[in-house]
Amino acid sequence: MKNPPSLDSLIAALKVLPGVGPKSAQRMAFHLLQRDKAGAERLARALDKALSNLTHCERCNTFSETPVCNLCADASRRQDLLCVVEMPADLLMLEQAHCHDGLYFVLMGRISPLDGVGPRDVALEKLFHRALDGVVEEVIVATNFTAEGEATAHVVTELLKNRGLKLTRIARGMPVGGELEYVDPGTLAQAMFERRKL
Amino acid sequence: MQPGKVDHQPAYVLHSQPWRETSLLVEVLTRDHGRLTLVARSARRPQSALRGLLLPFAPLTIAWFGKGELRTLHAADWQGGVPQLSGMALICGFYLNELAMRLSARDDANPALFAAHDAAVRALAREPAYGAVLRRYEWALLTALGFAPPLDADDAQRPIDPAARYHVVPDASPHRLESGPADAGVGGATLIAMAAGDYADPAVRHEARGFLRACLDHHLGGRPLATRELLQAISALPE
Ligand SMILES: [Zn+2]
Numbered sequence: 493m494k495n496p497p498s499l500d501s502l503i504a505a506l507k508v509l510p511g512v513g514p515k516s517a518q519r520m521a522f523h524l525l526q527r528d529k530a531g532a533e534r535l536a537r538a539l540d541k542a543l544s545n546l547t548h549c550e551r552c553n554t555f556s557e558t559p560v561c562n563l564c565a566d567a568s569r570r571q572d573l574l575c576v577v578e579m580p581a582d583l584l585m586l587e588q589a590h591c592h593d594g595l596y597f598v599l600m601g602r603i604s605p606l607d608g609v610g611p612r613d614v615a616l617e618k619l620f621h622r623a624l625d626g627v628v629e630e631v632i633v634a635t636n637f638t639a640e641g642e643a644t645a646h647v648v649t650e651l652l653k654n655r656g657l658k659l660t661r662i663a664r665g666m667p668v669g670g671e672l673e674y675v676d677p678g679t680l681a682q683a684m685f686e687r688r689k690l
Numbered sequence: 691m692q693p694g695k696v697d698h699q700p701a702y703v704l705h706s707q708p709w710r711e712t713s714l715l716v717e718v719l720t721r722d723h724g725r726l727t728l729v730a731r732s733a734r735r736p737q738s739a740l741r742g743l744l745l746p747f748a749p750l751t752i753a754w755f756g757k758g759e760l761r762t763l764h765a766a767d768w769q770g771g772v773p774q775l776s777g778m779a780l781i782c783g784f785y786l787n788e789l790a791m792r793l794s795a796r797d798d799a800n801p802a803l804f805a806a807h808d809a810a811v812r813a814l815a816r817e818p819a820y821g822a823v824l825r826r827y828e829w830a831l832l833t834a835l836g837f838a839p840p841l842d843a844d845d846a847q848r849p850i851d852p853a854a855r856y857h858v859v860p861d862a863s864p865h866r867l868e869s870g871p872a873d874a875g876v877g878g879a880t881l882i883a884m885a886a887g888d889y890a891d892p893a894v895r896h897e898a899r900g901f902l903r904a905c906l907d908h909h910l911g912g913r914p915l916a917t918r919e920l921l922q923a924i925s926a927l928p929e
Contacts, residue, residue: 605781605784605916606704607707610916610923611920611923611924637774639746639775642774646777646924647920650927678742681773682773685773685774
């Protein structure tokens, strides 16, 4: 017994999602077609709309429906501060933390040599032109504190050093409100290595 | 006792990747069990105790159980003493990990390789002489895997002469060059220094680099190293 071709192609299409193998793709397809046809139609329309409407903001490279996103178009934000993050989710998190009133640049990835992701696979060239627009004075590197995020931070630093920009890296250490007794040893050890002078 | 249970095993994470919804597939290099892949269940949950532990370049002791291809990480303990690598030291660290992943065989116990890896990671965290650290590691890795050409004598069983030049190939004894240009092949002094792990002399480092690269490429089977390409991309950034 074989599946009809359109079912097979739906299952194959669902396998593009990360972490979805043939089994889960089949389960998803059956669910959409059998249990939630309205949801399936919403999904199809939303995907179609996102694909035709979304582009990358000219300035910060995040997803946007306009050439320049709302955040980059906001003249009340500091134009001399540029915060570099890996993904749009990181930008949203920084916005929620109300800690940065400048602008952003979203690399849309991180360098991970052992996964075959190199400097050409993140938006370094776009960052180069954005950071050197003559208005930006400080670039804050806010990539993750994973080995890959740190490697990305190194490449960003190498790219932008000696160009009259102030380059900074967000700090790592003890969590706010953190008690030594409950923090994980890696965090605690690094906080000790990176202790600051009082 | 669970099947295949191993406890308190010194290890380094070489690489990890997301697996299923919340887990990680972790490639580790262990002292007594070689390189293997472990599933770290729920390690990507925000409250997971493994999150801050399963980092590359951090000395750990780990425990696992299970048989066959996929074994399950049971516990990981922080051993400490090495600050997180950053900058160029970190890129060099990725290079060590890529070499270990590409050249070592799975489940092949190799305490000498583990010792070389441990020494190199600690050295990268400590000293800025990355070139010497990498050359020492490359040679130790080739030696531990049985890939290093013998450097104690030439192919006619004569001791290596520091003043002579040698033709060296990845899997044979050096052949003494009786004539030819003064920079042909590799100098005897370099071969002697390499056998002793002494890379203090920049001329030795330079000559050893080319020779080691040829040896590594011979065993890498033509597929380029991603970390070598990354290093080249960094040095080619616009000035
Ligand atoms: Zn924008």
